[in-house]
Ligand SMILES: C=C1C[C@]23C[C@H]1CC[C@H]2[C@@]12CCC[C@@](C)(C(=O)O1)[C@H]2[C@@H]3C(=O)O
Ligand SMILES: O=C(O)CCC(=O)C(=O)O
């Protein structure tokens with residue numbers, strides 16, 4: 001069966017009035033779509049002004065109640081956000097055959113293709129994307145833009161640099177809200193210089209084309225990010241929803257000048273479950289296509305293990321998760337998806353040494 005990219009881009013699907021069966025989701029399984037009976041007020045995730053003197057408390061509260069928030073006064077130049085958005089538009093506007101020349105070779109990692117979580121779902125997602133995890137995007141960009149790839153690569157480099165700065169700043173503020181500092185993280189005392197300790201992660205450019213029956217389709221299925229945290233720039237069209245037990249699915253309306261932040265699984269581990277990762281998904285739209293750019297910030301580079309911070313666990317508490325490197329965690333996630341955190345829990349009997357993955 002052709003992929004969405006092939007079908008959409010050769011113009012088959014966009015003109016359809018109904019959704020093909022392979023793209024029709026039954027939204028009754030995990031994370032019910034029914035609003036909880038207690039949801040009487042419209043709720044939305046908080047907007048935190050990073051220049052507010054109370055920023056630590058505000059971020060701490062946002063993390064504990066939602067695991068997601070929007071940030072204002074984040075310091076990322078608007079021009080750069082515009083540049084990466086138009087880079088994404090230019091890429092996704094190309095004919096399918098061109099995009100497929102930059103297809104990812106290694107099951108949804110670097111390059112053009114479907115979301116990596118696709119194999120866990122029976123139905124197809126109404127989206128396409130381009131993932132950047134390492135330097136291989138240089139070659140892909142050279143294929144896509146033989147004449148001005150240097151310009152496009154420069155945008156990615158600048159974006160990475162800005163996002164890394166912002167992510168580090170958010171990390172220390174959120175840790176501050178838990179009464180600890182970056183120095184309390186075990187890896188902060190590793191001998192390497194700080195540059196090599198804080199690894200990168202990924203940038204995912206997402207495109208959600210217009211869809212004839214958005215209610216029955218899914219742009220990106222419910223998931224948590226395997227990151228420390230994710231910083232998301234969404235175009236002026238909404239679609240992102242976050243899930244909260246008390247509220248059900250809550251749409252994050254794009255607010256001009258803000259970026260959205262999601263807490264990922266590594267933060268969940270690091271904080272010993274005090275700051276849980278957030279389940280989120282992307283819905284699609286009947287009249288407007290949508291672009292989002294996710295900066296998925298991984299943990300420390302290489303073989304550094306991520307484990308609950310001992311100062312958070314406390315002298316009598318117990319560490320809920322065994323230490324894992326980011327690479328190991330991504331591997332576990334690619335095998336068991338939404339059971340990945342359970343798979344590394346220390347109190348899960350099926351994780352006893354004779355039973356581990
Ligand atoms: C570095 C990462 C993090 C990945 C896997 C790998 C490359 C692409 C990332 C995403 C991006 C889109 C959502 C997600 C859920 C997906 O399908 O691919 C992410 C996933 C994860 O956070 O687990
Ligand atoms: O497009 C969105 O709003 C969500 C994207 C996302 O969750 C991701 O790329 O991990």
Ligand SMILES: [Fe+2]
Pocket residue numbers: 223224225230280294
């Ligand atoms: Fe995500």
